[in-house]
Amino acid sequence: MVYSRPATGPIRAVIFDFDGTLTPLTLDFALMRARIEEIAGEYVGRHVIERQKDQYILEMIHAIDDEADQGTAGFRNRAFRELDRLEIAACRNKELYPYTRDVLAYLREHDIHIGIITRSSTKVILTIFPDLYTYIDVIVTRDDTRYVKPDPHQLRMVVDELNVRPEDAVIIGDHPTDIAAGKALGAITAGVLSGRCSRADFISAGADHTFDDIRGVLDIIS
Secondary structure (H helix, E strand, O other), rough: OOOOOOOOOOOOOOEEEOEOEOOOOOOHHHHHHHHHHHHHHHOHHHHHHHOOOOOOOHHHHHHHHHOOOOOHHHHHHHHHHOOOOOOOOHHOOOOOOOOHHHHHHHHOOOOOOEEEEEEOOOHHHHHOOOHHHHHHHHOOOOOOOOOOOOHHHHHHHHHHHHHHOHHHEEEEEHHHHHHHHHHOOOOEEEEEEEOOOOHHHHHHHOOOOEEEEEHHHHHHHO
8 A cells, every 4th residue: 555645534435436446347448439439430520530539438429429410419329328338248247346345335334425436327337236326325427427537527526415525535446537536626546456557557646545456445544
């Protein structure tokens, strides 16, 4: 575990990413991007798609949709249906990490609010975690807002719903986008090495803590 700032008060809420954090990361991002670009080609020119080559997939969808024929929401709806299809296929036979429910139950027993922010959809999350609402107080997915992490809007929605200050919440995720969202809002941030990013990635992103996996949060709650 690495600490770059001490806790300044009791943690009242723990907000988790999902894929790579609470469950193994099995998504094929290259395939997802290729399929979305293929669909986009039916609505806009290749130059529009090329302008989004450095964007994350969700941001790419919204940017292309902004330039597509707005007579219908055809592209956006098709794109998100295809993402759901690919993500659910990638989740086949996938379960939460074996320690996830134990950690969530411990937090609830100690009166810690629990949230999830994710770039996935609610449908995808419930496919893997059907008893989610037994453990989670608030979840904000891509269904709920266009402005997903690293934008802090999702995180703001969760802390507002939980009625906690950002500085009394810790956000835990497996990617620097989680750290960026947390830092933008003034929350405590923690990176976990259970996804595809390294400790060095999280140090570079400015994470307050790094853990091997989410069990590390139990060491910092008061």
